[in-house]
Amino acid sequence: MAKEKKKFKVPNTYTIVFFIILISALATWLVPGGQFKRETINVNGSNREIVVKDSFTYNESNPQSWQVLSSVFDGFVDKADIIVFILLIGASFWVINTSKALDIGILKFLTAARTLERFRFIRFLKVQNILIVLIMLLFSIFGAVFGMSEETIAFVIIFVPLAIKMGYDSIVGVSMCFVGAALGFAGALLNPFTIGIAQGIAQIPLFSGIEYRFFMWIVINIFGITYILVYANRIYKNPKRSVVYENDEYWRKKAEENEEINENKAGIATWISFFIISAALAIFSYYYTYSTIEIGQSKFVFPALPILSFIFILPALYLILRKSVQLFILHILLFTILVLIVGVLGYGWYMKEIATLFFAMGLFSGIAMGYKSTDIVKHFMDGAKDIFSAAFIVALAGGIVIILQDGGIIDTILYKISGAFQGGKYTSVSGMYVVQTAINMIMPSGSAKAALTMPLMAPFSDLIGLSRQSAVIAFQLGDGITNMITPVSGVLLGVLSVAKIPYEKWVKWAWKFIVLLIILGFFLLIPTVMMDLNGF
Numbered sequence: 001m002a003k004e005k006k007k008f009k010v011p012n013t014y015t016i017v018f019f020i021i022l023i024s025a026l027a028t029w030l031v032p033g034g035q036f037k038r039e040t041i042n043v044n045g046s047n048r049e050i051v052v053k054d055s056f057t058y059n060e061s062n063p064q065s066w067q068v069l070s071s072v073f074d075g076f077v078d079k080a081d082i083i084v085f086i087l088l089i090g091a092s093f094w095v096i097n098t099s100k101a102l103d104i105g106i107l108k109f110l111t112a113a114r115t116l117e118r119f120r121f122i123r124f125l126k127v128q129n130i131l132i133v134l135i136m137l138l139f140s141i142f143g144a145v146f147g148m149s150e151e152t153i154a155f156v157i158i159f160v161p162l163a164i165k166m167g168y169d170s171i172v173g174v175s176m177c178f179v180g181a182a183l184g185f186a187g188a189l190l191n192p193f194t195i196g197i198a199q200g201i202a203q204i205p206l207f208s209g210i211e212y213r214f215f216m217w218i219v220i221n222i223f224g225i226t227y228i229l230v231y232a233n234r235i236y237k238n239p240k241r242s243v244v245y246e247n248d249e250y251w252r253k254k255a256e257e258n259e260e261i262n263e264n265k266a267g268i269a270t271w272i273s274f275f276i277i278s279a280a281l282a283i284f285s286y287y288y289t290y291s292t293i294e295i296g297q298s299k300f301v302f303p304a305l306p307i308l309s310f311i312f313i314l315p316a317l318y319l320i321l322r323k324s325v326q327l328f329i330l331h332i333l334l335f336t337i338l339v340l341i342v343g344v345l346g347y348g349w350y351m352k353e354i355a356t357l358f359f360a361m362g363l364f365s366g367i368a369m370g371y372k373s374t375d376i377v378k379h380f381m382d383g384a385k386d387i388f389s390a391a392f393i394v395a396l397a398g399g400i401v402i403i404l405q406d407g408g409i410i411d412t413i414l415y416k417i418s419g420a421f422q423g424g425k426y427t428s429v430s431g432m433y434v435v436q437t438a439i440n441m442i443m444p445s446g447s448a449k450a451a452l453t454m455p456l457m458a459p460f461s462d463l464i465g466l467s468r469q470s471a472v473i474a475f476q477l478g479d480g481i482t483n484m485i486t487p488v489s490g491v492l493l494g495v496l497s498v499a500k501i502p503y504e505k506w507v508k509w510a511w512k513f514i515v516l517l518i519i520l521g522f523f524l525l526i527p528t529v530m531m532d533l534n535g536f
Contacts, residue, residue: 011504012502012504013393013493013496013497013502013503013504014392014393014396016487016503016504017393017396017397017400017487017493017503018396020400020487020488021068021071021396021399021400021403022068024064024400024403024404024407025063025064025065025067025068025403025407027404027407027409028061028062028063028064028403028404028406028407028408028409029061029063029064031061031407031409031412031413032058032061032409032412033058033059033060033061033062033407033408033409033412034056034057034058034059034408034409034411034412034415035056035057035059035408035411036051036052036055036056036411036414036415037051037052037055038050038051038052039052041201048197048200048201048447048451049451050201050451050452050454050455051411051451051452051453051455051456052455053455053456053459053460056411056415058412059408060408061407061408061409061412062406062407062408063407064403064406064407067403067406068403071399071400071402071403072395072396072399074398074399074402074406075394075395075396075397075398075399075400075402076395076398078398078401078402079394079395079397079398079490081351081352082150082351082394082490082491082494083391083394083395084351084355085150085153085351085354085355086153086387086390086391086394086494086498087384087387087388087391088355088356088358088359088384089153089154089157089355089358089387090157090383090384090386090387090388090390090498091359091362091379091380091381091383091384091387092358092359092361092362092363092365092380092383093154093157093358093362093383094362094379094380094382094383094384094386095362095363095365095366095369095371095376095379095380095383096329096333096361096362096365097157097383098369098379099264099325099326099329099365099366099368099369100326101325101326101327101329101330101333101365102157102158102161102330102333103161104263104326104327104330105326105327105330105333106161106162106165107165109162110162110165110166113127113128113131114127128166128167128168128232128236129229129232129233131166132172132175132176132225132228132229132232133225133229135159135176135177135180136175136176136179136180136183136221136224136225136228137180137221137225138180139152139155139176139177139178139180139181139184140180140181140183140184140187140217140221141184142181142184142341143180143181143182143183143184143185143188143191144184144185144187144188144189144190144191144217145184145189145190145191145295145345146190146191146192146295146344146345147185147188147191147192147193147194147446148181148184148185149181149182149185149483149491150351150354150491150494151181151340151344151354152177152178152181152491152495153390153491153494153495153498154354154358155177155178156173156174156177156178156495156498156499157498158177159173159174159176159177160173160174160251160498160499161173161251161254161255162176163176164248164251164252164254164255165255166236167235167236167239168232168235168236168239169235169239169242169244169245169248170244170247170248170251170499170500170501171231171235171242171243171244171501171506171509172228172231172232172235173499174495174496174499174501175228175231175232178484178491178492178495179224179228179484180224180225182480182481182483182484183220183221183224183225184217184221185446185479185480185483186220186476186477186479186480186481186483186517186521187213187216187217187218187219187220187221187480188213188217188476188480189207189210189213189214189217190207190210190295191446193446193447194446194447194450194475194476194479194480195207195213195472195476197446197447197450197451197454198450198454198472198475198476199472201450201451201454201455201458202454202457202458202468202469202471202472203458203468204468204469204472205535208469208535209469209472209473209533209534209535209536210535211533211534211535212473212527212528212533212534212535212536213473213476216473216477216524219520219524220517220520220524223516223517223520224513224517227513227516243505243508243509244501244502244505244509247500247501247502247505248500250500251500263324263325263326263327264324264325264326264369265323265324265325266319266320266321266322266323266324266325266328267325267370268370269367269368269369269370269371270320270325270328270368270369270370271320272367273328273332273364273365273367273368274316274317274320274328274368276364276367277312277316277332277364278309278312278313278316281305281308281309281312281313282309284305285303285305285306285309288305289303289305289306290302290303290304291303291304291305291342291346291347292346293342293345293346294345294346295345304342304346305342308335308338308339308342311335311338312331312335315331316328316331319331325368325369325370328368329365329368329369332361332364332365332368333361333365336357336358336361339357340354340357343357362380362383363376366379387497387498389497390493390494390496390497390498391494393493393494393496393497394490394493394494396493397487397488397489397490397493398490400442400487400488401442401443401488404442410442410443413439413442414439414452414453414456417435417438417439424464425464425465425466425529426526426529428460428461428464428466429466429470429471429474429525429528429529430522430525432457432461432471432474432475432478433474433477433478433521433522433525434478435453435478436449436453436474436475436477436478436479437477437478437481437482437518439452439453439478440478440479440482440483440486441482441486441488442486442488443488444482444483444486444488444489444491444492446479446480449475449479450475450479453475454471454472454475457471457474457475458471466529467528467529467536469528469533469535469536470525470528470529470536473524473525473528474525477521477524477525478521481514481517481518481521482514482518484510484513484514485506485507485510485511485514487503
C-alpha cells in the first residue's frame with residue numbers, strides 16, 4: 001500500500017517573518033556595503049535628514065550573524081511605540097469586551113440598520129452593502145487627510161465582530177477599517193506624513209496638485225471598495241469559500257455566546273464615571289476653549305472641546321437615566337473616537353496620546369461597570385496577554401529592518417535599484433514607481449522613505465523634463481499600496497494578529513487585489529506625464 005503524501009503546510013506568521021530575517025542577514029554577506037551622505041533640512045517646520053544626490057560611495061559591509069537573534073530585542077526597542085500602543089489598546093478593549101457593550105451595540109446597530117430595508121431602494125442596494133461602503137469611505141477619508149494607519153489596529157476589534165455578525169468573514173471586517181484607510185493613504189489628499197514631507201523635500205508648494213490627487217482618490221476608492229463588495233457578497237452566499245473560515249470559528253463562537261445579552265442597570269459607579277469624565281471635560285474646555293484644526297493648509301478655529309463636552313454630557317445623562325451601563329460605555333467609545341479626531345487634527349496627537357486616550361476609555365468603562373480595582377487590573381492584564389502575539393510579531397518585523405540597517409546595505413539597495421528610472425519620461429516615471437513600491441516592501445514608513453528617496457528623484461525629474469509633482473505621485477502610490485501586504489509593516493501584522501488572521505492566508509487573499517491596485521497605479525501615473533494638469 002502506497003504511503004499517503006504529506007500535504008505541505010504553510011508555516012505560521014512568526015516562522016515566515018523570522019525566515020525573512022534570515023534572508024536579510026544572508027544579504028548582508030552578499031551585498032556590498034554602501035552609504036549616501038546626508039544633510040539635515042527643514043521641511044514644513046520639522047528637521048529632516050535627507051540623502052545628498054550623487055554622494056553614494058561603497059564601503060565595507062557589516063555581515064550579520066548572531067544579530068539574527070538579537071534583532072528580536074532590537075525590534076522591540078525600535079518599535080516600542082507601536083508595541084505599547086497595541087498592548088494598551090488590547091488591554092482597554094478587553095475591559096469593554098467583558099462589559100458586553102460592544103456586543104449589545106452591534107446587535108442594536110444591525111437591528112436598526114435592517115429596519116431600513118422597508119425602503120425599496122435600500123432593499124435593492126442591500127443595507128449591508130451600504131454599511132460597508134460608508135464605513136470604508138469614512139476610514140479612507142481619515143487615511144487621505146491625516147494619514148490614519150496605526151490607529152486602525154484599535155478599530156479591528158470593533159469591525160471584525162460586526163462583519164461576522166453580518167454574515168461575512170474577518171477579512172471583510174479588516175477591510176472596513178484597515179483597507180479603507182490604506183486606500184485613502186494611497187490616494188492621499190492632505191496626508192502630512194507622505195504628501196507633506198515629499199512635496200516639502202521636492203520644494204514644490206505644499207499640497208499643490210490636490211485636484212488630480214482627488215481624482216486619484218476617487219478612482220482608487222471606486223475600485224477598492226467595489227472589489228471588497230464583490231468579495232463580501234460572495235462570502236455572504238457561501239461562508240465556507242473564505243480562506244479564513246476555520247480561523248473565524250473563534251469569532252463565530254463569540255457571536256453565538258452573545259446572542260442573548262441583558263443590559264445592566266446603571267448604578268452609583270456609573271454616575272461616578274460620568275461625573276469624573278464631565279469634570280475633566282469642563283476643565284479642559286476652560287483652558288483650551290478654542291482649538292485650531294488643521295486640514296492641509298486650511299485652519300479652522302472653533303470651540304472644539306466645549307462642543308465635545310456638550311456632545312458627551314447630554315446623551316450620557318439620557319443613557320444613564322435609561323439605566324443601561326453598556327450603552328453608556330458604548331457612548332464613551334464613540335466619544336473617544338471624536339476626541340481622537342480632534343486630537344490628531346488640532347493638537348498633533350500621535351501614538352502616545354492616542355494610547356493614553358484609549359487607556360482612559362478602558363479605565364472609566366471599568367469604573368462605570370462597577371468593577372473593583374483588582375478586577376480592572378485583571379481585565380487589563382488579560383487583554384494585554386491576549387494581544388501580546390500582535391505585539392511580538394511587530395517586534396519581529398522591526399528586526400528585519402534593523403538587520404538591513406546594521407548590515408549597511410540599505411543605501412546600496414537603494415543605489416542599485418535607482419538605475420530603474422533611466423530613459424524617457426514614461427520609462428522614468430514608471431521606474432520611480434517600481435522603485436518606491438520595491439523599497440516599501442522593506443521600509444513601510446512613508447516619512448522615512450520620502451526623506452530617503454525624494455532628494456534623488458526630485459532633481460532627476462528635472463533632468464529629464466518631468467514634473468517634480470509626478471515624482472511625488474510615483475512616491476505616493478508606491479508608498480501606499482503595498483502597505484497592505486508587506487511583512488515588514490508592524491501595522492499590518494498588528495491588525496492581522498488582532499483579527500486572528502494568519503499572514504499567509506491574508507497574502508493568499510490579498511495578492512490579486514494588490515497586483516490590480518499596482519496596475520491601476522501605473523494608469524494613474526500616465527496623465528501626470530502627458531497632460532497639462534493643475535499644479536504639475
